[in-house]
Amino acid sequence: xxxxxxxxxxxxxxxxxxxxxxxxxxxxxxxxxxxxxxxxxxxxxxxxxxxxxxxxxxxxxxxxxxxxxxxxxxxxxxxxxxxxxxxxxxxxxxxxxxxxxxxxxxxxxxxxxxxxxxxxxxxxxxxxxxxxxxxxxxxxxxxxxxxxxxxxxxxxxxxxxxxxxxxxxxxxxxxxxxxxxxxxxxxxxxxxxxxxxxxxxxxxxxxxxxxxxxxxxxxxxxxxxxxxxxxxxxxxxxxxxxxxxxxxxxxxxxxxxxxxxxx
Amino acid sequence: xxxxxxxxxxxxxxxxxxxxxxxxxxxxxxxxxxxxxxxxxxxxxxxxxxxxxxxxxxxxxxxxxxxxxxxxxxxxxxxxxxxxxxxxxxxxxxxxxxxxxxxxxxxxxxxxxxxxxxxxxxxxxxxxxxxxxxxxxxxxxxxxxxxxxxxxxxxxxxxxxxxxxxxxxxxxxxxxxxxxxxxxxxxxxxxxxxxxxxxxxxxxxxxxxxxxxxxxxxxxxxxxxxxxxxxxxxxxxxxxxxxxxxxxxxxxxxxxxxxxxxxxxxxxxxxxxxxxxxxxxxxxxxxxxxxxxxxxxxxxxxxxxxxxxxxxxxxxxxxxxxxxxxxxxxxxxxxxxxxxxxxxxxxxxxx
Numbered sequence: 001x002x003x004x005x006x007x008x009x010x011x012x013x014x015x016x017x018x019x020x021x022x023x024x025x026x027x028x029x030x031x032x033x034x035x036x037x038x039x040x041x042x043x044x045x046x047x048x049x050x051x052x053x054x055x056x057x058x059x060x061x062x063x064x065x066x067x068x069x070x071x072x073x074x075x076x077x078x079x080x081x082x083x084x085x086x087x088x089x090x091x092x093x094x095x096x097x098x099x100x101x102x103x104x105x106x107x108x109x110x111x112x113x114x115x116x117x118x119x120x121x122x123x124x125x126x127x128x129x130x131x132x133x134x135x136x137x138x139x140x141x142x143x144x145x146x147x148x149x150x151x152x153x154x155x156x157x158x159x160x161x162x163x164x165x166x167x168x169x170x171x172x173x174x175x176x177x178x179x180x181x182x183x184x185x186x187x188x189x190x191x192x193x194x195x196x197x198x199x200x201x202x203x204x205x206x207x208x209x210x211x212x213x214x215x216x217x218x219x220x221x222x223x224x225x226x227x228x229x230x231x232x233x234x235x236x237x238x239x240x241x242x243x244x245x246x247x248x249x250x251x252x253x254x255x256x257x258x259x260x261x262x263x
Numbered sequence: 264x265x266x267x268x269x270x271x272x273x274x275x276x277x278x279x280x281x282x283x284x285x286x287x288x289x290x291x292x293x294x295x296x297x298x299x300x301x302x303x304x305x306x307x308x309x310x311x312x313x314x315x316x317x318x319x320x321x322x323x324x325x326x327x328x329x330x331x332x333x334x335x336x337x338x339x340x341x342x343x344x345x346x347x348x349x350x351x352x353x354x355x356x357x358x359x360x361x362x363x364x365x366x367x368x369x370x371x372x373x374x375x376x377x378x379x380x381x382x383x384x385x386x387x388x389x390x391x392x393x394x395x396x397x398x399x400x401x402x403x404x405x406x407x408x409x410x411x412x413x414x415x416x417x418x419x420x421x422x423x424x425x426x427x428x429x430x431x432x433x434x435x436x437x438x439x440x441x442x443x444x445x446x447x448x449x450x451x452x453x454x455x456x457x458x459x460x461x462x463x464x465x466x467x468x469x470x471x472x473x474x475x476x477x478x479x480x481x482x483x484x485x486x487x488x489x490x491x492x493x494x495x496x497x498x499x500x501x502x503x504x505x506x507x508x509x510x511x512x513x514x515x516x517x518x519x520x521x522x523x524x525x526x527x528x529x530x531x532x533x534x535x536x537x538x539x540x541x542x543x544x545x546x547x548x549x550x551x552x553x554x555x556x557x558x559x560x561x562x563x564x565x566x567x568x569x570x571x572x573x574x575x576x577x578x579x580x581x582x583x584x585x586x587x588x589x590x591x592x593x594x595x596x597x598x599x600x601x602x603x604x605x606x607x608x609x610x611x612x613x614x
């Protein structure tokens with residue numbers, strides 16, 4: 001059992017993409033263990049979100065290989081990748097604004113709700129059973145963030161932090177094996193961030209999934225991530241544990257610049 | 264469960280409005296208090312209500328723009344007429360013939376919708392509007408030179424003229440090119456029209472409040488997020504569009520079988536835009552609003568007859584006033600306060 005847990009769930013090798021003449025990401029390698037929380041950091045424009053877009057096939061990679069749970073995702077599209085087990089949140093929040101909070105989560109549950117259009121139109125028993133089940137499941141998922149009381153609110157009317165949390169719940173509802181979080185703490189205050197950190201750990205333990213997150217809040221990254229990769233100009237410049245990263249001269253240079261020699 | 268009962272309540276209010284509308288006009292009709300011109304408008308009103316519901320499914324729920332819904336209506340209308348006339352001697356019970364005509368009209372319109380939808384709904388942007396606009400015009404011109412006749416051997420088709428149908432003597436020409444469908448038996452009834460409205464409402468409301476409807480709305484709100492949740496975009500866009508086309512076809516059959524002649528020109532661009540006006544004025548995505556807008560705006564030209572030459576001018580002014588009122592928060596507040604005074608409770612919540 002323990003050996004199985006150590007087998008990587010997501011293995012990315014030599015991933016790269018070119019936009020015209022510009023190489024946005026090159027030779028990106030990462031390996032995520034089954035219940036690992038890993039961080040992806042780097043200065044603005046380093047290509048972090050591009051990597052998420054490559055993993056979820058919003059962009060088709062120019063080079064490289066993404067293997068999810070021993071399955072090569074080559075040739076899959078965004079929808080298939082999600083069904084294979086990668087769910088994500090977005091840096092600029094993308095909720096279904098006009099739907100209720102509960103319906104947003106139910107969209108995440110969509111592929112795990114089994115009834116067709118006709119059962120829905122004619123309200124066959126299957127409709128009632130499945131809707132009841134997904135209603136209960138949605139409330140259960142919302143309770144992770146104590147949001148079950150907001151179930152009837154319109155998603156677009158939620159405060160910023162709650163919208164971020166709802167995106168995580170929606171991603172979780174698709175029952176992923178790997179959860180990609182794009183700046184989950186953006187716009188949150190320190191106490192909210194601390195709470196989020198706890199919740200990410202809780203999610204990992206409860207659902208037994210791997211989490212890869214992009215984040216600028218170093219307290220969160222250093223506090224929660226077991227492994228960190230640092231990206232600059234589309235290339236990995238350092239990889240390691242939080243303490244290794246903190247003392248890596250190349251990382252310090254990427255963030256703060258080179259010390260100028262006094263003349 | 265609160266959420267489900269809320270949407271169910273709204274659905275039942277809609278059924279109630281349709282039934283009250285039916286009872287009111289049925290009583291008026293049987294007591295002879297309805298003017299001739301208005302009683303002739305009852306089936307067209309129902310037809311346009313159905314068209315508004317169908318278009319709202321595409322424009323409001325699915326978030327795509329269709330400018331050629333009259334094209335689907337005409338597919339349904341002419342195929343419905345052919346079915347009803349050709350089966351005149353085989354099936355003598357007219358309600359059964361009407362049902363058959365409506366079903367076949369809906370099926371053929373759905374086929375047309377599928378043919379358009381498969382290539383166009385893959386694209387993002389305004390392509391559906393462009394293609395449906397063209398479809399409406401093409402279908403009108405095709406029907407303008409289509410001749411269909413029936414005799415004892417079956418149906419005859421021609422794209423040249425009536426003589427080349429090669430029919431036996433005694434055969435009837437059902438569709439005669441630009442003159443349209445002739446000698447239609449009027450088998451549509453007000454009751455049948457109301458039943459169709461209720462069926463369409465039932466289908467659309469139950470669809471919208473189910474798994475598929477949720478997916479359609481989610482794709483409208485955010486396509487990229489919907490994809491990342493594993494929704495099959497194409498499937499749900501097609502579902503909404505084809506269902507809408509089928510409903511428009513059914514409405515067309517109902518409409519055509521209310522007249523003795525129907526010309527292809529009736530279902531032109533103006534009709535498509537008229538239906539779009541109902542949807543926009545009634546509220547995009549608001550089924551009840553578009554139903555009411557369709558009913559009122561269909562009878563309005565008749566009611567405005569007293570203005571004679573200025574009829575369309577007054578019509579335009581009414582449209583503009585409705586637009587201002589429905590889109591102006593101050594006007595809404597005012598209406599809300601007036602309503603609150605009348606009902607002695609806060610009818611409208613600010614927000």
